[in-house]
Amino acid sequence: MNAMPPTDAERTSRADDVYALLKRDIADFRLVPGDRFTENEVCERLGVSRTPVRQALFRMKQEGFVEVSFRAGWRVLPFDFDKFEQLYDLRMVLETEAVRRLCAMAPDSNQEALAALAAIWLVPPEARLPDMARVGELDEAFHCTLVEAAGNPEMARVHRDVTERIRLIRRLDFTKPARVDATYEEHGRILRAVLAHRSDEACRLLRSHIGASQAEVRKITLHEVYLARSQARGEGK
Incomplete structure (x- = not known):
């Protein structure tokens, strides 16, 4: 048959x-x-x-x-750094507006989502994950959760699209061990400000955090990309 x-x-x-x-x-x-x-x-x-x-x-x-x-x-396709700059600018606008809205919500809003983020990022140094690739994935989830929690599905959809398009360049940031501790520290400060509904402080910290990542993007070379591939394959150890 x-x-x-x-x-x-x-x-x-x-x-x-x-x-x-x-x-x-x-x-x-x-x-x-x-x-x-x-x-x-x-x-x-x-x-x-x-x-x-x-x-x-x-x-x-x-x-x-x-x-x-x-x-x-x-x-x-090769990297288009002009396009990445534009996408990072858009990301900045979306995330700061989302955080502003989050801070203006009632204290009992989004408790579950924010508690889940706190369980990951508000931990002592000895409890931090050493796996750079995993922290890179959790970094994406942190920012997407903040935008989703703001309650605008269209904003979240556009933000997810931006996240998809900058994923490779962003993951390169997590081939550097120092970025793990820095990300925990920066996310922790942002999250504490959000939980305390300190809107201006949360937005300032978020802009600084995204701006630092954007500055790293400008420094990326093709050599770093091939080095990241070697590390992913377990070569050079």
């Missing part, structure tokens, strides 16, 4: 899975700016047909992560 062809829903689901895996490859430095690959290579590695791979790659092309040459295959 012949197998039934995949339904449209199944094709969409597979394309979403491929998309998520390829985006993860970029975030985890398995694919870095300048890398070239073919659709067939992705098909073989992931064990899927060409259709969902092509759908995923064209979606990533629309989002500015990859480009295609019909003779040379696909390429991860």
